[in-house]
Amino acid sequence: MPDIIVIGGGMAGVSAAAALAADAEVLLLEAEPGTGQHSTARSAAIFIRNYGNAALRALNDRAAGFFEAPDIDVEAPLLTPRGELLLATGEELDLLEEYAAGSAGLERLSAVEAERMVPILKPGHFAGAVLEPEARDIDVDAMLQGFLRQFRARGGQLRCKAPVSALSREAGLWQIVAGGETHAAPVVVNAAGAWAGEIARMAGAQPIPIQPCRRSAAVLPAPEGHELGLWPLFGSIAETWYAKPMGGQLMVSPADADPVPPQDAWPDDMVLAEGLYRYEGAVTVPVTRMVSSWAGLRSFAPDKTPVCGFDSEAEGFFWLAGQGGHGIQTAPALAELTAALVAGRAASIDDGSLGALSPVRFA
Incomplete structure (x- = not known):
């Protein structure tokens, strides 16, 4: 019998399962035929240190060390240079100032400098810009496979095609019916992404509303006569669109966040x-x-901050959900935090951020 069952085989669940498996017997359940098939496979795949609120930036800072020196088996660096260029029209300069005031490591650019960096920008359309030169592309698949290898090397067991259909607690154990099999463990980690709210309802846990929101993207041919290799990710400071070079083409997103089931x-x-x-x-x-x-x-808690910690109502039920669009870059830090909290060790993050992440804030 495993000590811990992790529900959800996206980046959050796989990385947490790998971290937990260092000290415990862990079973990982994934509803799909393989891991990482939903949000993980459809990420913009970039590490932006200044992305998110204070709690998320604390996680970004903690994850940065992992990305610089991964403790998983990968054949090449997980990060490669990219940069992020945020652009403001005259009416949006206040937004640019607000973003810059809470950020570190940014370079201010004039509109002309931004146009030189991305030569398809319409001359005169923007009034200012900021560049985060240290924003870098993430090799998401290499990262996921590295965590899976670590999980298996530590004795972890993976079951795919195992959607959870029932979840209850009896005699100090969680009884989970998944893919026609019944499993039991004293601790369950809810890393089910968009389905995290449904898993919590099955368990009788806190009714934290985890809302999935759709984010769309189109892949366009490279603009004729331009080499995209050195272009940064670039987009509106008002988050009405952004674009990123990918594989010699240009991915453009409307930056939508429409609530969906x-x-x-x-x-x-x-x-x-x-x-x-x-x-x-x-x-x-x-x-x-x-x-x-x-x-x-991208799945969000009401305050747009991830939920990481033990439930206040359901014994042995651990939340790892609501990462929004930050799940890939925060996964190493949240996995480390999950392993510490489940084992009863001190968390490697400041108390303010720990409280901001705890599900108890919704109790």
Whole structure:
């Protein structure tokens, strides 16, 4: 019998399971045929240290050490140079100032300097910009596979095609029916992503509303005559669109966050069209065709801060949910925190951030 059952085989669940397996017998349950098939596979795949609120930035700072020197088996660095360029029109300069005031390591650029960096920007459209030069691309698949290898090397067991259909606690153990099998363990970790709220309801845990929100993207051909390799991720400070070079093409997102039920997400054509229209208004190259499009889910707690800790009502029920769009880059820090809290060790994060992450805040 395992000591811990982790529900959810995305980046959060896999990384947490690997960390927990260092000290315990761990079973990882995933509903799909393989791991990382939902939000993990549809990430913008970039580490931005200044991304998110104070608690998220504390996690980013903690995760930075892992990304610089991963303790998992990977064949190449997980991070490669990219940079993030945030752009403001004259009416948006206050937003730019607000973002810069709470950030570190930024460089202020004039509109002309930004246009030199991304030469398809419409001359005169923007009034200012900030650059985070240390923002870097993440090799998400290499990271996920590295955590899976570590999990298995530590004796962890993985069951795919195992959606949870029943969850109850009896005689100090969680009884979980998943994929036609029944499993039992004293501790269950809810890392079910968009389905985290449903898992909590099954367990009779706190009714924390974890809301999945759709984020869409279109892949466009590279603008003719331009080499995208050195371009940063660039986008509106008002979060109405952003674009990122990917594999010699350009991924453009309307930066949508439309609430939807837990699902295998697909892009909404109208939302995508509106976002591409906003992007077109900022650049000199018209959108003539899409190579492909996709959508993923970003799941949020009401305060847009992840939920990490033991439930206040259901004994042995641990929350690891609500990462929003920060799940890949915070996964190493949240996995480390999960392992510490489950084992009863001191957390490697400040008390203020620990309280901000705890599910007790919703009790």
